[in-house]
Amino acid sequence: MINAKFTGNRKINIEAKGFNIPVDLAKTEGGDGSAPNPFILLMAALLSCSAYHVLLLVERLGMNKEAFHVELEPGLDDNGDMQKALIKVFVPADFPKEREAAMKASVMGCKVGRHLKAERTVEIIRG
Structure with a gap:
């Protein structure tokens, strides 16, 4: 199972097989640009x-x-x-x-x- 958790603004943390993968949107898309986008x-x-x-x-x-x-x-x-x-x-x-x-x-x-x-x-x- 792969899970997505919302972690603030437009950030998402994907949890997959014991790994955490941060995801964010660019500032131009309302995100913080702190991680790769999907x-x-x-x-x-x-x-x-x-x-x-x-x-x-x-x-x-x-x-x-x-x-x-x-x-x-x-x-x-x-x-x-x-x-x-x-x-x-x-x-x-x-x-x-x-x-x-x-x-x-x-x-x-x-x-x-x-x-x-x-x-x-x-x-x-x-x-």
């Missing part, structure tokens, strides 16, 4: 899920995980809704070219992404 958390969930899939593959390949990083470039429409999500996986220059398809497939396996309507694209960027 949309930021959604994008962070997509990015962290994608990054974990990269991490798991990198570990299986026995590579140095510090040589990799992942970014999310959301494609927002005029209403600020995410229509596309470009997930950029930055790999070291010596990352095997034949492993790129496996990396993309691994990222596309992210459960969070599978629950979104936004079109997802994975791009491998060599360092």
Whole structure:
């Protein structure tokens, strides 16, 4: 079970499996801007899920995980809704070219992404 508790102004504390996740709205939306808003958390969930899939593959390949990083470039429409999500996986220059398809497939396996309507694209960027 996940619970939401109102903690003042427009702040909410989400309690999930023993973790507390603060949520707030921006000052322009009447909040205090003290924590991420729900949309930021959604994008962070997509990015962290994608990054974990990269991490798991990198570990299986026995590579140095510090040589990799992942970014999310959301494609927002005029209403600020995410229509596309470009997930950029930055790999070291010596990352095997034949492993790129496996990396993309691994990222596309992210459960969070599978629950979104936004079109997802994975791009491998060599360092």
